[in-house]
Amino acid sequence: GAGVSQSPRYKVAKRGQDVALRCDPISGHVSLFWYQQALGQGPEFLTYFQNEAQLDKSGLPSDRFFAERPEGSVSTLKIQRTQQEDSAVYLCASSHTPGLATDTQYFGPGTRLTVL
Amino acid sequence: GESVGLHLPTLSVQEGDNSIINCAYSNSASDYFIWYKQESGKGPQFIIDIRSNMDKRQGQRVTVLLNKTVKHLSLQIAATQPGDSAVYFCAENIGSNFGNEKLTFGTGTRLTIIP
Numbered sequence: 001g002a003g004v005s006q007s008p009r010y011k012v013a014k015r016g017q018d019v020a021l022r023c024d025p026i027s028g029h030v031s032l033f034w035y036q037q038a039l040g041q042g043p044e045f046l047t048y049f050q051n052e053a054q055l056d057k058s059g060l061p062s063d064r065f066f067a068e069r070p071e072g073s074v075s076t077l078k079i080q081r082t083q084q085e086d087s088a089v090y091l092c093a094s095s096h097t098p099g100l101a102t103d104t105q106y107f108g109p110g111t112r113l114t115v116l
Numbered sequence: 117g118e119s120v121g122l123h124l125p126t127l128s129v130q131e132g133d134n135s136i137i138n139c140a141y142s143n144s145a146s147d148y149f150i151w152y153k154q155e156s157g158k159g160p161q162f163i164i165d166i167r168s169n170m171d172k173r174q175g176q177r178v179t180v181l182l183n184k185t186v187k188h189l190s191l192q193i194a195a196t197q198p199g200d201s202a203v204y205f206c207a208e209n210i211g212s213n214f215g216n217e218k219l220t221f222g223t224g225t226r227l228t229i230i231p
Contacts (some may be wrong), residue, residue, distance in 0.1 A: 004159070020152050032180050033218060033219075035219075039223075040124055041223070041224070042171065042205050042207075042221030042222055042223060042224050043160065043205075043219075044221070045218045045219065045220070048218055056218065059218075090162070091159050093159075095217065098217075103217060104150075104162050104165070105150075105162075105217065105219065106162070107159030107160045107161070108150075108159050109157070109158055109159050110158075
C-alpha cells in the first residue's frame with residue numbers, strides 16, 4: 001500500500017510569509033507525528049495526534065507553529081510569519097496503534113522549507 | 117561522538133565488510149529503541165527495534181545490541197553493500213503523560229560503503 005506522503009516536497013518562503021505543509025498518513029493509522037529536522041541533525045519531535053485530537057504539542061517551538069488534523073486523517077502544519085531559523089525538513093510519521101510504544105512509526109519523505 | 121552542524125560522525129567501510137554503528141542514549145527510563153536509516157532526500161526508514169528487556173535482536177544482515185548499564189546501543193550490519201550507504205539514527209521512546217510514542221533521535225552517523 002501507499003506510504004506516508006507529504007506535500008509540497010520543497011517550499012521556499014520569504015521571511016514573514018505563512019506556509020502550510022500537508023501530510024497524508026498511511027490509511028487507517030491512528031497516530032500522527034510531526035518532526036523537524038535541521039541540516040545535519042536528527043529529527044526533533046514537534047507534535048502528536050491521536051485521530052483528530054492533538055494530545056501533545058510540547059515540541060512546537062513557538063506560537064507561530066500550528067498543526068491540525070480535523071478529520072483524523074490528513075494533517076496540516078502551519079507556520080506563520082516564517083523566520084530564517086524555521087528552515088528545516090519537516091517530517092510526518094504515522095503509526096497504527098496508539099499507546100503501543102513498540103508500534104513502528106513510518107515516515108514520509110519530508111518537506112524541505114527554506115526561508116529567505 | 118557529538119556532531120556539530122554538518123559534521124556528523126562518519127564511518128567508511130569496505131564493501132563486504134561488517135560495520136558497527138554506536139549510539140549513546142539519554143534516558144534510563146526509555147524502554148524501546150529503534151534504528152532508522154535515512155538516505156539523502158528521504159525520510160527515515162525503519163531497520164530494527166529492541167525492547168529494554170532484551171540485550172540482542174537480529175534481523176536480516178542486521179543485529180542490534182543494547183547495554184542498559186551504560187545506556188549504549190549498537191547496530192551491526194553484516195556484509196555491507198553499496199545500498200547501505202546512508203545516515204543511521206538511533207531513537208528512543210521516552211513517552212509522555214499522554215502515553216504517546218514520540219521518539220527522541222540521536223545525532224546520527226554517516227556510513228559510506230567503499231566499493
